[in-house]
Amino acid sequence: MQFKHPEILYFLFLLVIPILVHLFQLRKFKTEYFTNVKFLKELAIQTRKSSKLKKYLLLATRLLLLAFLIFAFAQPFFKAKDSKNATNELYIILDNSFSMQAKGKKGELLKRAVQDLLENTPENANFSLITCSDNYWNTDIKSIQKELQNLKYSASPFQLDNLLAKIKAHKSAFEKDIVVITDAVGLQPNQLKNSKDDKNLYFIIPEAEKTDNIAIDSVYVNQVLDNFYEIGVKLDAFGEDFKDIPIALYNNKKLTAKTLVNFESKNKTINFTIPKEDFHGYVTISDNGLEYDNNYYFSISKPEKSNVISIGEVEKSSFLSRIYTSDEFNYSNFPLQSLDYNLIDKQDAIVLNELKEIPQALQTTLKSFVEKGGNVILIPSSESTPSNLNNFLANFGAFKFNELGTTEKMITKINFSHPLFSGVFEKKVDNFQYPNTKKSFEISNSAPTVLGYSDQTPFLSAIQNSVSSVYVFAGEINKVNSNFQNSPIIVPTFYNMAQNAQKAGIxxxxxxxxxxxxxxxxxxxxxxxxxxxxxxxxxxxxxxxxxxxxxxxxxxxxxxxxxxxxxxxxxxxxxxxNYNRTESNLTNANPEAASDFKEISNVDSLFDTLQTDRTDNQIWKWFVILALLFVALEVLIQKFVK
The missing domain is CATH 2.60.40 (Immunoglobulin-like)
Incomplete structure (x- = not known):
């Protein structure tokens, strides 16, 4: 037991006063004589014993009364077991990502969490609230009541490590209590690696009753026909039990097509055929899971002709004119000497076809061209020097030409998953008539391989940035060095390399x-x-x-x-x-990631726990009550004890 005002305990010396009063009573007794005291002797003895007992009882009650009053003014208390954290600041991280749309026992997880905060947070409690989308520093529940009631789901996924770093960067003179309210979807142990030693990190993890969900993953152009687009809608099913669901396609809010989808597998692709014209709408499904991933919005612009020029000898570039036909492309070829540099910025793609050397001025212009969204296709010449090629490619990434090899190689590897071949192959081709090259450069690079040789070295590589690509061949593809021009794969390869991804497609x-x-x-x-x-x-x-x-x-x-x-x-x-689909898989809930930290059942328990563990047990009121009890006891002794 401890005291807030221990100096008052010196007043306990006052207990000597009632003792002295009772031991040395100053009152004088007057002697009275009676004619016959025979019958009073026994009564006198009895009265004397009763009087002595009463004195001791009164002495005890007065001593205890005075002692309890002194103790009460000294304000005794029992120290809380976690009193060192009593001054901690409270920070609440509320997950408002789309996975919190899932329904628990009392409704949507986010709405239930908000309601718990509004109902159970003490009005005088000061705290900071951090969500995936908003921050409310040093506030109270009344000040942010309206904001909480209108809190929307965030398009940003829940990334706990970033939110914890934000709190730790918030300057404060006090220690911090951090309470995380999340369903733990996508929560990984590495997000908490910097908080392993944090003893004041608490988790409230509400659970969804059902984890089944169907999401529209993406929409893409599967095939381009003469007058129509065939678009593919990719659906993902997470969970176990799924029924047939309706799927509909809308263009400018007008229904274009509708059908039912059954899920015999976890992934499903539905194809729709739409006219080859402007499309500005969405595809939608209806399921019993999350709502945010039931719509996928997309636009398709009426196709425009792509602008392509090739730089090189006319004879060697003649095959390109058969690929870049006038109905879809504005194609021209220029020898290097007659190239008008002012034309470059107006193009969608530029083919460097077997240039012996790429001049520095052209390198600088093409670097700017790629940064503005244009594609470059490099077909080296056997007379090119690796140093000149490497100097040019250094503008776009780590790519290196080595010495020219004279070994004939077969082109046997096709990267079917590369975006260049999206929608080209219905299935992987096994009986492909493989082309070859007689001479080719050895290449070292970290860029994705689009087409590869049988010895696992790249024939065609792609250096990609966010808006464009640089495609690099390992050798010449003229008919003297290669039969690649006779291969059916040359058409989709060059066709797609020249397409501006933002000018054609979804x-x-x-x-x-x-x-x-x-x-x-x-x-x-x-x-x-x-x-x-x-x-x-x-x-x-x-x-x-x-x-x-x-x-x-x-x-x-x-x-x-x-x-x-x-x-x-x-x-x-x-x-x-569209929203990112990272929150669609509710089976990714991982509460075990927070198993090393304290878990609290609900918001109400949170404040009870903190108050119980950190609030000193004040017992001065009990001493006041005891003092009053002994006052009453003294009155009773005075009245009933003779």
Missing amino acids: NATIIGESKPLIMETLLSKDEIVNVKNATESFIPVQQILNNKVKLTFNDNPKDAGNFGVFNNDKLVENISF
């Missing part, structure tokens, strides 16, 4: 990804474009690149949907945004 951006959009539009220095739809509008980060503009969206928009890019009120291009 336009659907994932919110939060750093992938920029490059569009062709002329803007003056003072002009800007904005992105908007009926409910939301924002101005993206933008950079003018001659006749193009590069847009970066960061964490915008807040909500998925179909949008338009506008220059003033003029529509420049349609664009669509």
Whole structure:
């Protein structure tokens, strides 16, 4: 037991006073004489004993009364077992990612967590609240009541390590209690590796009753026909028990197609055929799982001709004119000596076909061209020097040409999963008629291999950035050195290498990804474009690149949907945004990752636990009650004890 005011205990010396009063009573007794005391003797003895007992009882009650009063003013208490953390600041991390849409015993997990905070957080409690999308520092429950009630799900996935780092970076003179409210979907032990020694980290982990969920993973152009697109809708099923679900396709909010999907496997692809024209809509499903991944928004612009030029000798480039036909491409060939550099920025792809040397001026121009979203296809000449080629490719990544080899090699490896061949093959080809090359450069690089030799070395590699690619062949593909021009794979390879991914195909951006959009539009220095739809509008980060503009969206928009890019009120291009699907798999819940930390059942228990463990047990009231009890006891003794 400890005392807040131990100096008051010196008043215990006052207990000597009632003792002295009782031992040395100063009252004088007067003697009275009676004629006959025979009958009073026994009564006198009895009265004398009773009087003596009463004196001792009164002495004891008065001593205890005075002692308890002194103890009460000294304010005794028992120290709490966790009193050293009594001054800690409270930080609450609330997971508002889309997996918290799952339903628990009392409804959606996020809404239940918000309700628990509103109902059970003491009004005088000061804390900070951090979510995936917002921060509320040094606040109380009344101040953020409206914000909590209107809290939306975040397009950003729950990344606990980033949120913990944000709290630890928040300067404070006090220690920190951190309470994490999450369903633990996607929670990994490495996210907590920097918090292993943190004894004041608590977890509240609500559980979903059902983990079954179906998500639309992606939409892509599966096949381009003369007058139609065949688009593929990829669906993922997470869990065990699934029934047939409806799937519908909408263009500008008008129903285009509808069917039922049955899941005999975990992954399913549904194909739709739509007219080869502008499309600005979405595909939607209806299931009993999460809602956020039931819609996938996408846009398709009416195809425009791609602009392609090849730089090299006319005779060696004649095969390209048979691939880049006039109905889909604006194709031209220029010898290096007659090249107009002003044409480069207007192209979608440039083929460097067997140039003996790439001049420094052209290298600089092509570096800028690739940064603006253009593709470059490099076919080396056997007379090229590795140093010149490496000097050019150093602008785009770690890629190195070694000496020219004279061994004939077979091209036997096809990277079917590479984006260049998306939708080209219905299945992997085993009986392929493999082309070969007689001479080729040895290549060392870390870039993905698109086509490879039988000895596992690359024949065609792709150096990719967020907006464009540089494709590099290992050797010449003229008919003297190779029969690659006679292979059926040459057409889809060169066709897709020349296509601008943002000019043809699906336009659907994932919110939060750093992938920029490059569009062709002329803007003056003072002009800007904005992105908007009926409910939301924002101005993206933008950079003018001659006749193009590069847009970066960061964490915008807040909500998925179909949008338009506008220059003033003029529509420049349609664009669509979708949420990341990382929260779709509810079976990824991993509460074991937090097993090394304290787990609390609910918010109400949280504050009870902290208060019980950290609040001193004040017992001065008990001493006051005992003092009053002995006051009453003294009155009773005075009245009833004779």
